Amino acid sequence: MKRLWLFLPVAVFALIAGAVAYQLTQPRDEFVRSAMIGQPLPSFSLPPPGGGPATLSDASFRDGRPRLLNFWASWCLPCIAEAPQLERLRGEGAVIVGVAIRDRPEDVAAFLQTHGNPYAVLAADDIAELQLALGSSGLPETFVIDGQGRIRYQHIGDIRAADVPVLLDELRKAGS
Amino acid sequence: MTVMKWLAAALLCILPLPAAAQSAMPPAPLADRQLDDPRLEAAARELMHTLRCVMCQGQSIADSDAPMAGDMRHQVRSRIAAGESAEDVRAWLKARYGDYISYQPELNRVTWPLFAVPALLLLFAALVFFRRVRVAAKPRR
Amino acid sequence: MIAEIGLAALWLAAALAVFQLVAGGLSLRPGAPPVLGQSLRPLAVLQGGFALLSFAALLVLFATTDLSVALVALNSHTAKPLLYKVTGAWGNHEGSMLLWVATLATSGALIAALERRLPERTMHAVLAAQGFVASGFFAFLLFSSNPFTRLPMPAPEGVGLNPLLQDIGLALHPPTLYLGYVGLSVAFSFAVGALLTNAVTPQFARVMRPWVLGAWVFLTLGIVAGSYWAYYELGWGGWWFWDPVENASLMPWLAATALLHSVSVLAARDALRVWTILLGVIAFSMSMVGTFLVRSGILTSVHAFAVDPQRGAFILALLALYIGGALLLFALRAGTILEGKRFGLASRESALVLNNILLSALLGIVLLGTLYPLFAEMVGARVSVGPPYFNAVGAVFALPMLAVMTIGPLLRWRSDTARRLARPLVALSAAGLLAAVLALLQGDIGLLPLSGFVLGAMLVVASVLPLGGRSFRRTPLTVWGMVIAHFGIGVALLGMASDAALTRERLVAMAPGDAVTVGPWTVRLREVMPVAGPNWTATEVVLDAQTAAGGRTITLRPQSRTFWAPVQQTTESALASRWNGQLYAVSGGPVDGGRWQMRLWWKPFVTLIWLGGLLVALGGALSMAGHLRRDTVRRSAARRISRLAAPVPA
Incomplete structure (x- = not known):
């Protein structure tokens, strides 16, 4: 009995080493993913850039059409890289709602002038309120919202060419 | 061994944000402004020190310079000023980001x-x- | 040429380590030729010499900014101050690992050259173990982290060193910590050697003690330096964040502290034999685990430094070999060690046992909390374990431990009576009560800081009580060491409690001419001006601060710096230390309309944290000196006796 206790330290160590070894072989997720997937959009309303009456609210998403909700900003460098892919998505029939984070209206206008405007609706969020409410962890970021206003999918980071079919597929799934 | 941690913080949070890639807009109103009621501010402060910044994952939102940390501080302060308890705010954030966001298991x-x-x-x-x-x-x- | 010399020296040292392992292992077999054992000491010394030579070569490469070496090109720059060129040698994974291994080999060389009190057979086993550990880490360097790799073509200019690392505190923090981490390898090898040769005796403990103390002193200094550096360089106002990397340095310290105390029991009373051996193994194991956690990037927040799963796998294999091997050896052999002497409930031993159990439990908590996110990930959950957990759960074990610490040193060995302690207990209670009243007068401060004030005050008083009734001149150094170290813990505790409970914070946007109050200070923004340094430019905010009571105005100059190579911005906080606390200012950059975002703190008595830490290290150093002196005196006395006993030559 006494002898068995002496094996306790090596047993504890084996447990730890095993867990660590297993974890080393696992791919690491560097991002904090949203816990809101599957949840309905929280209620919100946002004005267009430059202010004025609200043009975007959670109700805007509940008309039966699935949409992409894209968070971006004119000052965000990867957003420039993403612009052509958004254009492609729009060409494939995706409805894209843009929310500009902490941005000045003149900068937004200049950006859209230079890189194209893929957005069906554009709203401004100066304190990243909606971004936080959706559990988004950075810019740019794109959510798939189904026609009942439910959050279905989250894409973190800029959209690359390879991500376009994935997003179109998610949109299709959200629509069916 | 703290060395490497700060290296981490620096690499993750400073390098990807050259001066050009920062918002020209001021941060959210309550990101860096204390609440007038010292009791509420103390509650907010304590909570902010136990929430992880989603961009610089080694830091709490109280310490982080990342713009999103500022937005989160604004949410914390404005919600606490509106009468929510610190645990309500923590629960709100956990519902969005999962348990990972809170340093308090x-x-x-x-x-x-x-x-x-x-x-x-x-x-x-x-x-x-x-x-x-x-x-x-x-x-x- | 110098890079090649460094690499050759490294290979030679590695080969010698393997020789040392093989020769040492073979020498333990019955009937082994004596030359095997005799070769061990020279081998260890040579190995240490070559490892140091290799590290010296790296220092030269960095000092001269040899851009044909990949490591230098990636981590240095010609336009850097010479001091930071040299210290940059260990500001990266490969260089710091070389320093780690060089320290390991030097420790081995030192025991080989100096230690003559153990039975030769045990010594051979110890040196074999040291060679075993060293050869693995040499292999790690040579096969996965070679610091001397040449570039196919010299780089035109270096990438530069992270500006956060261009700081003197930071330059000295890693080597200090490594001396501590790696110094514990000596305790590890001693424990393994004693297990192999069944030589766990009070003499063994006396031999081990100065080495453990030495490593512990450096570990303490390294942690204190790291904590202060984080405090002033990061500008977050905090001094401990319970980050995995910080915990990685705390765990060996907790184990070494426990070991230090159990070694004393073994040396003085021949008790706790098995336990001391186990702690000897665990202390260095924790150093290796710390190294692994930092290098593998397996835990969040430890991202940047050499995030390389392959290196992680290599170190993990080494850990499995060394820690697993030593613990298995312990499990198989510890049963043969006879349990030592017994003692009563009210005795110095029982207080030390309690201290050991609680320190080990604390170590268990830190290990659990640090690694738990990893276990949770295995079932697909992501959780964070941070300050709220460590503070609360740690307190459950730390508070009773500190309470025992107040009376433990007053107890006699073997057995004591409660009656003898009546008077000191009254004094302690009075000190605690006074602290509690004073603390509560400051308002609502929370349970944990309150306990900190009470226990800190009690400890400060209790720690000097063992001096009572002694003549100062005749008090042994070892007693002074203990008194000062325990006093230091009390002082640090008061600082922590004060910082937690009494800090005042102001976040404010200020224009020139604006004034704000923080604590007793009124801080006025005088001007904002540009300044230039050797490899940076900065905007400096000039603040004048004065207390309400009047007195001299002090000027604080926090900066936002922009470094050129690599291009990076840092904030340089400004600190003004007064006897009763620190005023701390950080500039957060321009806001709008010519205003500057400022973060100001008044932190009463915060400096006591690091002052206490330094006292702890000083106590350890004094104790070490005392033991070394006593050992030399004993040895020369023994020599004289043996000379007297020897037959007089005719």
Whole structure:
């Protein structure tokens, strides 16, 4: 009995080493993913850039059409890289709602002038309120919202060419 | 070993944000402004120190310079000023980002060993100590 | 040429380590030729010499900014101050690992050259173990982290060193910590050697003690330096964040502290034999685990430094070999060690046992909390374990431990009576009560800081009580060491409690001429001006601060710096230390309309944290000196006796 206790330290160590070894072989997720997937959009309303009456609210998403909700900003460098892919998505029939984070209206206008405007609706969020409410962890970021206003999918980071079919597929799934 | 941590913080949070890639807009109103009521501010402060910044994951939102950390501080302060308790705000953020965002683990199906092991250790410590003493108290042959 | 010399020296040192392992292992077999054992000491010394030579070569490469070496090109720059060129040698994974291994080999060389009190057979086993550990880490360097790799073509200019690392505190923090981490390898090898040769005796403990003390002193200094550096360089106002990397340095310290105390029991009373051996193994194991956690990037927040799963796998294999091997050896052999002497409930031993159990439990908590996110990930959950957990759960074990610490040193060995302690207990209670009243007068401060004030005050008083009734001149150094170290813990505790409970914070946007109050200070923004340094430019905010009571105005100059190579911005906080606390200012950059975002803190008595830490290290150093002196005196006395006993030559 006494002898068995002496094996306790090596047993504890084996447990730890095993867990660590297993974890080393696992791919690491560097991002904090949203816990809101599957949840309905929280209620919100946002004005267009430059202010004025609200043009975007959670109700805007509940008309039966699935949409992409894209968070971006004119000052965000990867957003420039993403612009052509958004254009492609729009060409494939995706409805894209843009929310500009902490941005000045003149900068937004200049950006859209230079890189194209893929957005069906554009709203401004100066304190990243909606971004936080959706559990988004950075810019740019794109959510798939189904026609009942439910959050279905989250894409973190800029959209690359390879991500376009994935997003179109998610949109299709959200629509069916 | 703190060295490497700050290296981490620096690489993750400073390098990807050259001066050009920062918002020209001022941060959210309550990102860096204290609440007037010192009790509410103290509650907010304590909470902010226990929330992880989602961009610079090694830092709390109280310490981070990342713009999103500022937005989160604004949410924390404005919600607490509106009368929510610190735990309400924590729950709101956990519903959005998962348990990972809070440095304070809650007791649940996954985390119970975090609380059971210390209890066991305490028991074990008491056992070892009193056994030693009892054995010691017995006269030696 | 110098890079090649460094690499050759490294290979030679590695080969010698393997020789040392093989020769040492073979020498333990019955009937082994004596030359095997005799070769061990020279081998260890040579190995240490070559490892140091290799590290010296790296220093030269960095000092001269040899851009044909990949490591230099990636981590240095010609336009850097010479001091930071040299210290940059260990500001990266490969260089710091070389320093780690060089320290390991030097420790081995030192025991080989100096230690003559153990039975030769045990010594051979110890040196074999040291060679075993060293050869693995040499292999790690040579096969996965070679610091001397040449570039196919010299780089035109270096990438530069992270500006956060261009700081003197930071330059000295890693080597200090490594001396501590790696110094514990000596305790590890001693424990393994004693297990192999069944030589766990009070003499063994006396031999081990100065080495443990030495490593512990450096570990303490390293942690204190790291904590202060984080405090002033990061500008977050905090001094401990319970980050995995910080915990990685705390765990070996907790184990070494426990070991230090159990070694004393073994040396003085021949008790706790098995336990001391186990702690000897665990202390260095924790150093290796710390190294692994930092290098593998397996835990969040530890991202940047050499995030390389392959290196992680290599170190993990080494850990499995060394820690697993030593613990298995312990499990198989510890049963043969006879349990030592017994003792009563009210005795110095029982207080030390309690201290050991609680320190080990604390170590268990830190290990659990640090690694738990990893276990949770295995079932697909992501959790964070941070300050709220460590503070609360740690307190459950730390508070009773500190309470025992107040009376433990007053107890006699073997057995004591409660009656003898009546008077000191009254004094302690009075000190605690006074602290509690004073603390509660400051308002609602929370339970943990309150306990900190009470226990800190009690400890400060209790720690000097063992001096009572002694003549100062005749008090042994070792007693002074203990008194000062325990006093230091009390002082640090008061600082922590004060920082937690009494800090005042102001976040404010200020224009020139604006004034704000923080604590007793009124801080006025005088001007904002540009300044230039050797490899940076900065905007400096000039603040004048004065207390309500009047007195001299002090000027604080926090900066936002922009470094050129690499291009990076840092904030340089400004600190003004007064006897009763620190005023701390950080500039957060321009806001709008010519205003500057400022973060100001008044932190009463915060400096006591690091002052206490330094006292702890000083106590350890004094104790070490005392033991070394006593050992030399004993040895020369023994020599004289043996000379007297020897037959007089005719």
